[in-house]
Amino acid sequence: MLGLPSGETIATAVIGRERAIGALSVLGPSFLSSLTAVVRVGGTTSQISVSRFHAAYMESGAIRHLVEAHTRSILMQFQHVSACNGLHSVEARMARWLLHLHDRTENNTSYR
Numbered sequence: 001m002l003g004l005p006s007g008e009t010i011a012t013a014v015i016g017r018e019r020a021i022g023a024l025s026v027l028g029p030s031f032l033s034s035l036t037a038v039v040r041v042g043g044t045t046s047q048i049s050v051s052r053f054h055a056a057y058m059e060s061g062a063i064r065h066l067v068e069a070h071t072r073s074i075l076m077q078f079q080h081v082s083a084c085n086g087l088h089s090v091e092a093r094m095a096r097w098l099l100h101l102h103d104r105t106e107n108n109t110s111y112r
Helices: 025-029 050-059 061-087 090-101
Strands: none
Touching: 025 050, 025 061, 050 061, 061 090
């Protein structure tokens, strides 16, 4: 979620089993995100400290490749969301959001 000066928030991406939150922390300690993660569907997660993640990123070409692929994917999702927000009705945007949630959960969970 991205916080606006008015106090409102806007969902900017849907993250599921295939993604990670905080991957851009490898850019360094001066990179502070203005986004807030909100969990909408329960599940199991893993966590790693920024310092350990950064060390693994620096040591492993495979991890660097995954972070780069993840970053490209998120940027593409941001562009898609921006285009949809400009072109489609609220109902169509809600349908897209629900489909994204459905694609990223294991079953037909009731969303709140």
